[in-house]
Amino acid sequence: MTATSPERLRILVAGRDGQVGGELAYSLTSLGEVTATSRAELDLTSDASIRTVVRSVRPHLIVNAAAYTAVDKAESEPELARRINADAVATLAVEAKAVSAAIIHYSTDYVFDGTKAAPYVEEDATNPLSVYGQTKLAGEQALAQSGIPYLVLRTSWVYGARGKNFLRTILKLAAEKQELRIVADQIGAPTWSRDIAEATASIAKQWLPNGSNSGIYHLTASGKTSWHGFAAEAIRMRAESRVDEQVNFARLVPIPAAEYPTPAARPRNSQLDCEKLARVFDLRLPDWKLSLADVVRQLDICPPQLEAASQQPGDKMGKTIQVRN
Numbered sequence: 176m177t178a179t180s181p182e183r184l185r186i187l188v189a190g191r192d193g194q195v196g197g198e199l200a201y202s203l204t205s206l207g208e209v210t211a212t213s214r215a216e217l218d219l220t221s222d223a224s225i226r227t228v229v230r231s232v233r234p235h236l237i238v239n240a241a242a243y244t245a246v247d248k249a250e251s252e253p254e255l256a257r258r259i260n261a262d263a264v265a266t267l268a269v270e271a272k273a274v275s276a277a278i279i280h281y282s283t284d285y286v287f288d289g290t291k292a293a294p295y296v297e298e299d300a301t302n303p304l305s306v307y308g309q310t311k312l313a314g315e316q317a318l319a320q321s322g323i324p325y326l327v328l329r330t331s332w333v334y335g336a337r338g339k340n341f342l343r344t345i346l347k348l349a350a351e352k353q354e355l356r357i358v359a360d361q362i363g364a365p366t367w368s369r370d371i372a373e374a375t376a377s378i379a380k381q382w383l384p385n386g387s388n389s390g391i392y393h394l395t396a397s398g399k400t401s402w403h404g405f406a407a408e409a410i411r412m413r414a415e416s417r418v419d420e421q422v423n424f425a426r427l428v429p430i431p432a433a434e435y436p437t438p439a440a441r442p443r444n445s446q447l448d449c450e451k452l453a454r455v456f457d458l459r460l461p462d463w464k465l466s467l468a469d470v471v472r473q474l475d476i477c478p479p480q481l482e483a484a485s486q487q488p489g490d491k492m493g494k495t496i497q498v499r500n
């Protein structure tokens with residue numbers, strides 16, 4: 176660990192074009208010199224690419240926000256998902272060791288099966304239901320076995336004003352459709368990508384001087400809701416902020432997950448207990464509704480060109496559509 180040297184801290188970010196990576200490129204600049212890389216610049220499917228970039232940047236800290244995040248598609252591309260979410264993390268750790276760098280990496284609530292009645296703590300047994308969850312868990316394990324200083328920040332239901340996410344999909348569809356059917360029996364905490372990035376900067380600042388307290392931490396917004404609750408609140412905020420536009424937003428119908436089968440199973444309970452983070456780093460993310468209000472305001476000031484949402488069965492009449500993350 177060289178963060179205590181007089182040298183300016185060098186930070187390598189992987190996944191610059193993602194939701195979290197895009198925010199990290201800004202939030203980490205207060206700590207040092209940030210090299211934020213796109214997939215073309217640092218390709219996690221290539222050990223040679225990882226080696227070349229790490230050895231040329233010689234970072235003190237690597238923050239890996241790149242991942243294979245297509246949860247359903249991973250079921251039919253398990254090898255690619257494993258390569259990016261697990262094997263590449265192991266290679267990153269080897270290269271980090273070679274230049275004495277520490278790693279901050281992100282993982283997911285999907286490492287759990289969701290059968291626990293209460294929020295999950297870091298020590299709870301994992302049991303991923305999906306290929307995505309299995310590969311993310313393998314990435315965690317690669318870091319734990321690496322012997323380098325590392326933090327795994329498990330987060331959930333990530334959204335923001337940019338990128339492909341549930342919030343943007345819902346707001347687009349709600350303005351187009353008469354009815355949206357949304358899963359209401361999966362519970363979790365929608366977490367703003369900017370909150371994750373700013374928390375990462377604060378954590379890194381405290382952690383880097385000695386790299387102690389390596390391990391897994393849960394990092395999600397405070398509070399909880401369902402996908403249906405998240406959508407309802409987002410639409411309510413959007414409607415309130417754009418009262419003059421006469422948009423008739425879709426009626427939301429709560430449905431059980433069983434009525435909306437997907438290739439990958441999701442945990443019923445996605446709640447992560449974030450007390451360890453509060454205890455060690457004195458950090459707690461805002462309630463999900465507070466951050467959502469900020470993001471909806473941003474979208475209102477600068478309405479995005481929303482990406483085409485995934486069209487699901489049920490859309491045949493152009494009136495009713497089922498939506499999920």
Ligand SMILES: NC(=O)c1ccc[n+]([C@@H]2O[C@H](COP(=O)([O-])OP(=O)(O)OC[C@H]3O[C@@H](n4cnc5c(N)ncnc54)[C@H](OP(=O)(O)O)[C@@H]3O)[C@@H](O)[C@H]2O)c1
Nearest residue numbers: 192193194195214218219220241242244281283330332333
């Ligand atoms: N999204 C969620 O709801 C969620 C929930 C829990 C945990 N997480 C975790 O949080 C972290 C950040 O997620 P996010 O939502 O910011 O993801 P994201 O928006 O999907 O971004 C992932 C980034 O990884 C990049 N990437 C994919 N394959 C790559 C490769 N072979 N080499 C280099 N880069 C590659 C993508 O590049 P392109 O832009 O070129 O495609 C993309 O920019 C991930 O570790 C994810 O597993 C996410």
